[in-house]
Amino acid sequence: MIKKVIEIKKGTDASDEVELSWFDMQKPNLTAVSKAGVNFVIKAKFTHLHENDILVCEDNYAIKVSRCADEIFVLEFSDALTFAKTAYEIGNRHQPVMLEEFKIIILDDISLSDIIKECMANENINVEKTKGYFKPNGKAHHSH
Template structure:
């Protein structure tokens, strides 16, 4: 199966058709954070179906519907990976952490009390030297 476009969002489908939510069969294709940016991929869904993705433009997001037939959909999900969570208490710590992560040219997700980036042992060492307390955790990462 070759997929050329995203046909919708799972949240929109569930919101617009709440009566279908229980009857919906969701097949997932798990992607890493860097695979979300790619336009051409070959993946296997969680039920073993091989799919090819060839988007003309743009990139994928969690919850994108790639295929739908009746009440069956194939949806993009983000797989759990090792990430670094950097708790920050104030803007100074936020700036220090963001600068260090930026110097590594790493993607970043900004929360009100922390920064999240893919795990990097060199970055752990740098942040620790700055007095910050980065924590390694496995979770879905989609900046």
């Protein structure tokens, strides 16, 4: 049986937990399985999920949201022009990014695989695939 989440609360007790990626927490419609094996569905109108949100189901079953580490690429640049060109290309794909000085961090996403391949072939870019907590700059991943 699939439970339906009817409310999102803060600061209340929960009897179960679900680990979600940054991307999954942005989805307005989500189905997932909690750590206790409970299937649930949520339709979060006008918002997205946050760490420590409590998802309350129709039968008052409560599930706490926690973040899991995301599969990310860390791109480190040796020069400003390569950094700017790569940032421009990723931006044209409307992908969320974490920007730091001469560093771009992006989610492992198939829509960026060609850019990642080009970066790996460029001697001015160090590419590392790792796991980490993704927190994009600004209001990334918005809708038009």
